[in-house]
Amino acid sequence: xxxxxxxxxxxxxxxxxxxxxxxxxxxxxxxxxxxxxxxxxxxxxxxxxxxxxxxxxxxxxxxxxxxxxxxxxxxxxxxxxxxxxxxxxxxxxxxxxxxxxxxxxxxxxxxxxx
Amino acid sequence: xxxxxxxxxxxxxxxxxxxxxxxxxxxxxxxxxxxxxxxxxxxxxxxxxxxxxxxxxxxxxxxxxxxxxxxxxxxxxxxxxxxxxxxxxxxxxxxxxxxxxxxxxxxxxxxxxx
Numbered sequence: 001x002x003x004x005x006x007x008x009x010x011x012x013x014x015x016x017x018x019x020x021x022x023x024x025x026x027x028x029x030x031x032x033x034x035x036x037x038x039x040x041x042x043x044x045x046x047x048x049x050x051x052x053x054x055x056x057x058x059x060x061x062x063x064x065x066x067x068x069x070x071x072x073x074x075x076x077x078x079x080x081x082x083x084x085x086x087x088x089x090x091x092x093x094x095x096x097x098x099x100x101x102x103x104x105x106x107x108x109x110x111x112x113x114x
Numbered sequence: 115x116x117x118x119x120x121x122x123x124x125x126x127x128x129x130x131x132x133x134x135x136x137x138x139x140x141x142x143x144x145x146x147x148x149x150x151x152x153x154x155x156x157x158x159x160x161x162x163x164x165x166x167x168x169x170x171x172x173x174x175x176x177x178x179x180x181x182x183x184x185x186x187x188x189x190x191x192x193x194x195x196x197x198x199x200x201x202x203x204x205x206x207x208x209x210x211x212x213x214x215x216x217x218x219x220x221x222x223x224x225x226x227x228x
Contacts, residue, residue: 040221042218042219042221043201043218044218045215088154090157102147102162103159104159105157105158106156110154
């Protein structure tokens with residue numbers, strides 16, 4: 001059974017047209033992450049939620065926003081997508097505790113901005 | 115700064131053994147992960163090392179030397195399905211509120227040939 005679910009799996013949008021990607025998890029993990037991965041590049045952390053606390057990376061564009069209405073769901077909003085935002089967007093979750101906290105990834109959303 | 119280096123591509127023969135190296139220089143260290151990522155799919159967890167030495171899990175083993183900033187992933191009895199990218203990720207800086215960040219390498223694309 002899928003534990004981290006992302007919708008949609010594929011999204012095509014026009015330049016400047018807002019888009020929302022969703023992530024849900026059945027693991028009851030307290031931390032949720034959003035990564036951007038461009039072709040042949042490493043996943044790049046955009047931001048993460050530790051419980052309800054939002055942590056933004058310093059170099060994440062203001063164009064990217066996130067919401068976490070409850071433990072299970074997290075959304076990535078791209079307010080005005082540019083062509084350079086074409087990428088795979090990965091949601092991950094973890095339960096932070098002493099020792100390792102493995103991140104479990106969803107299947108990703110492939111976003112194409114035209 | 116954060117710097118994680120892995121070879122870009124490797125090719126190996128079905129049934130053989132392959133070693134994928136990773137070197138890192140990060141501002142902190144709280145463990146090293148290896149993930150497997152098939153083309154167009156999300157990363158899946160393979161292994162975790164936080165202490166020096168070898169961790170074995172079936173056909174996959176991972177080694178860590180913290181003093182050298184070095185890790186490797188060893189894959190034995192290669193199968194065609196092992197063709198994928200292998201991502202080295204270091205759990206480094208403490209992000210506050212009890213969470214840590216993962217910094218990923220760009221990944222090593224492994225091609226297994228008959």
